[in-house]
Amino acid sequence: MTTIKKKSYPIAIIFLVSLGIFVGLQFFNESLKGESVTKPIEAPREVISILENSCFNCHSNQQNLSWYDKIAPISWAVNKDVKRAKEVLNFSEWNYSAGEHQGKMYAILNMMQSGKMPLPEYTILHPSAKITQKDIEVIRIYTLSLSSISSNKKVEKEISKSVETKKSNDTPISPNGIKYTDEYKNWKVISMSTLFDHSIRVIYGNDIAVKAIENEDFHPWPDGSVVVKSVWKQEKLADGEIRAGEFVNAQFMVKDSKKYTDTEGWGFAKFSGNDLHPTGKTASFAKESCIACHRQLAEKTGCLFDVPMKLNTEKLLKTLQK
Structure with missing residues (x-):
């Protein structure tokens, strides 16, 4: 019994000391200073709801912090992060012109799509603050609408129509079996390009493709990429600024070396227009069209155009010279 008591003394002392330190820290705990809302951001109610749920706690003067966010030493980090976040973007002090507002929304959309915010x-x-694909779609529609003069009510109708259409329509499927998915909008952007047709092209890659790029392991690309x-379409404004305009299509390349033997192991699919109608009448359409250009012009990069510039290292150059 005496031995047990002796062993419990150090544990009790450690507990009491820890408790004392914890209580003492609370005397140095400073709560966030309340600041007034001078000029709140104006946007459709669906957009505001998303921002309030996922962004306002750090990027506004309207914090709704959890109880554990207010306890030192966690509160010290929270206060520091909130202060830094508000210096970058504050939805309660939205003193921006229409052009600046649009630029901020594009930045917000990019951060959400890349999973950084x-x-x-x-x-x-x-x-509960996690961003869903539906949230991103709402932000995307609103952001793109800023390229033209639209009322909030009109944008709200477009958002509602888009959500309802996605619910009611079946998933578009290419003749070769490749299904359209919005998930790519959450993937990493690996490159961007433009062509003589005055288009803006953003290239996304799933985790397998991104890893292959990082390791320069795309000769050949691994299955599952x-x-x-x-x-x-590019939209040129009166001041010469170029913006993303009308959506043209989403082009998919799916690597399955056993399934797509006739097209260098790549399955091709293209979904065009707002209704995302698939290209091709038969499963062999890619053999007759897509692969010809990819094989001829991008053979050294595994039949993939727009390989990120950072990959032009000595290793890649040697591969290209073979």
């Missing part, structure tokens, strides 16, 4: 470490403790090129 909200911060992953923030959503671990605040899972998926690359999607999203194509938009």
Whole structure:
């Protein structure tokens, strides 16, 4: 019995000391200073709802922090992060021109699509703040609408129509079996390009493709790699600024060396227009069209155009010279 008591003393002392330190830290705990909302962001209610849920806690003067965010030493990190976040973007002090507003929304959309915002470490403790694909689509429609003069009511109708259409329509499928998916909008952007047709092209890659790029392991590309090129028409504004205009198509390349033997192991699919209608009448359409250009012009990069510039290293140059 005496031995047990002796062993429990150090544990009790450690506990009491830890408790004392924790309580002492609270005397140095400073709560966030309340600031007024001078000029809130104006946008359709669906957009505001998403921003309030996922962004306002850090990027506004309207914090709704959880109880554990207010306890030192966690509160010190929270206060520091909020202060830094508001210096970058503050939805409660939205003193921007129409052009600046649009630029900020494009930046917000890009951060959401790339998965950088909200911060992953923030959503671990605040899972309700996670951005869904539906949220991104709402932000995307609103952001693109800023390229033209549209009322909030008109944009709200477009958002509602888009969501309803996605619910009611079946998933578009290419003749070779490749299904369209919006998931690519959450993938990493691996490159961008433009052509003589005055288009803007953003190329996304899934995790397998991104890893292959990072390791320069795409000779050949590993099975399971998926690359999607999203194509938009350029829209030139009166001041000469170029913006993404009308959506043209989404071009999919899916690597399956056993299934697509006639097209260098790549399955091709293209979904065009707002209705995302697939290209081709038969499963062999890619053999008759797509692969010819890819084989001839991009053979050294595994039949994939627009390989990121950072890959032009000595290793890649040697491969290209073979």
